[in-house]
Amino acid sequence: MDEIKNYIEENKDRFLDELFGLIRIPSISSESAHKDDMYKAAEYWKQALLKAGADKAEVFKTKGNPVTYGEKIIDPKLPTVLVYGHMDVMPVDPIDLWETKPFDPVIKDGKIWARGADDDKGQSFMHAKAFEFMVKKNLLPCNVKFMLEGEEEIGSPSLPAFCKEHKEMLKSDIILVSDTSMIAQDVPSITTGLRGLSYMEVEVTGPNADLHSGIFGGAVANPANILCKMIASLQDENNKITIPGFYDDVEILSPEERAEMAKAPFSLEKYKKDLDIKAVHGEEGYSTIERTGIRPSLDVNGIWSGYTGEGAKTVLPSKAYAKISMRLVPNQDNEKISKLFEDYFMSIAPDCVKVKVTALHGGQAYGTSTNTPAYIAASKAMEKVFGKKAVPTRSGGSIPIISEFERILGVKSILMGFGLSSDAIHSPNENYPLFNFYKGIETIPYFYKYYTGLLK
């Protein structure tokens, strides 16, 4: 198994070439113009799996974007690892903030710069290359299945149905996922919790047309002003979310658990410096780590109304819009929260405007324990490669499908991610350090080895 280091060294340029081919496909799932690119990416993955040693691989159509499935069954009696990843990426705007072209990957300062370099093309492709190594060197200790979807960034709307339909095909003992981060390059960590998500869009309509702000200003409700007031009232002066019932189901951690979390290495000064902020900002009574790990949040992801061009236009807009999402923690139900949001948002609308609320997507939070074979195997694998014990962490992000896997397939996931918080995923200048890419490939075969060993 220790040959993996040499194998990476001998093949690293080819690994990058192959990954870059995938990255160059602009598979933005939220933009319908990229529909064809989703099929290109799915086909690319199919070929990559076959080339790496899969017995078979196939592109499945769904109601939405395609899913690529591949497998290598060496013995039905042996355990089966199902690798999950996604081939779709986030939009690239604001495009003018990118220093390189988002779909033209380049290596600079020891990192891959491109949309999807980390999330999740870079991370998922590590699994193809680790798999290739195990097949080539005859070191595969168990069965392997791959499932790559094309709708993760829009909430995986088609994957639950796909899982239900192909339950037998997807039968496995553990789902292995690399779509999360480690604390730092020298602090390996494993994600034991993910936040859920309720993503809403709201539309506030004032007058039936844009008006002259002089002739009408002061007498007619301005939907942008009203929307600001409504959004402002969603959080109180302690940054607690004011939606009635919002916190009812929030999992409350014991002081001991919070004390354990507080031991994770974290520098507030570095955090602030990296983000160039004078002060952090969040719910009173919780640390920064807790605010993203164990507490729900509410963010405006987008807001727009009126004139946003150059110079001045004295318009009183007819409509104002916002995209508002809430990150949820274990026990909060995303559909219930979406409904609470909608009810509350409608209730605070003054009668001088019309309000429409739409739930765009959502997902449940996820939590897992540290005493499962998969966690222990992942922890040992990371310790083997990074020389340090992995820290269990809770991510602030969401992978809504993870809780769906458990519900539909009855299989837990292990979130062994190799990203860094500085990878700028979802942002301009997304990047992924080569160090993490190669270390990830190096770690994965050990996971297979230890995991299969523990199940024997």
Place this chain on the structure above:
Amino acid sequence: MDEIKNYIEENKDRFLDELFGLIRIPSISSESAHKDDMYKAAEYWKQALLKAGADKAEVFKTKGNPVTYGEKIIDPKLPTVLVYGHMDVMPVDPIDLWETKPFDPVIKDGKIWARGADDDKGQSFMHAKAFEFMVKKNLLPCNVKFMLEGEEEIGSPSLPAFCKEHKEMLKSDIILVSDTSMIAQDVPSITTGLRGLSYMEVEVTGPNADLHSGIFGGAVANPANILCKMIASLQDENNKITIPGFYDDVEILSPEERAEMAKAPFSLEKYKKDLDIKAVHGEEGYSTIERTGIRPSLDVNGIWSGYTGEGAKTVLPSKAYAKISMRLVPNQDNEKISKLFEDYFMSIAPDCVKVKVTALHGGQAYGTSTNTPAYIAASKAMEKVFGKKAVPTRSGGSIPIISEFERILGVKSILMGFGLSSDAIHSPNENYPLFNFYKGIETIPYFYKYYTGLLK
């Protein structure tokens, strides 16, 4: 003088053709891409004035957009009327809400539909045609000067310097302006007050890059949420503006004056129905007419941040922007108000964000009395043509340059406008009824007659 009716009837199609030529030039002053169009419009006006009978006409360069000046001096001892108008127009977005092309004027339902149909190409062009009539029929009772500028919609930044430089050339007894509205087609009115304007742009910066709202949401200030809170706090629960000192200089009307204003015909039901709103919304304690006529206001003219495209993007934006303008009433100084806004806005910024405030443009409010020769002449002229006494009104809009004219040239303006509040100026589907266009042309020569008569 009564020949004007016949003259309009005989020439009305030509009048429209000539106006349409002007409208077809997309002279949007706030968009630098239309720089050349400003010169085209200026040249068009020059030719129109010469054709109508001006002794001379000239396009003057300024630091910004050009000014077209023309004159006909029949006797230096006679009074001089200076006609002021503007050839620039507002931007056309949101373009998809237009039912016809904004710069391709069409006649439908007895109205001209186009950007600038009313504001101010349609209204200013009436003066060229009334002038043409008086020259052709040898009925001009006084000297006439025309000044058409190309920056009114962006606050006339270059015109004060132009006026200072050409004070002698612009010497006049009254400035005649048609850039305002009447109450209704059967209720002629003359504008005796205009609101001033302070137009600000604010930029709120949170983290130094767009972040993943899962990884960071709840721990890092979201500039869009913060901006909403800041904007919300600019007005209290009674819709009073909370900026300290904001109301200090506001002209307070006596109960008698307010009672007089309340006599103007106004149907709240029709107002609400026209705008398709359930309720009006404004400062407690004031009527709708008062809220736009004698009280200042604060409106978000534009707001933008984060992801505004199709679908969901879980971004915690780095920056949030808003354009916020305040309409001011007589005695409020726009520069003082801009400073008060800036100071207050900076003072309410939490230390987790950086805030930048820029004053984009501004202008002073304007008021005039109803016992001046110009008001009496305009009132008589409107009564002559519309068969009803004109009502003095205060417009909620701003023409910042009007108070500058008084300051620099020492000349008052008479605001004899023929627009309607339903003309959708500054909005999609701007329009101007042919009735108003022709009635305007008919009224103007009477103004000249009565005004010259009163000064004799």
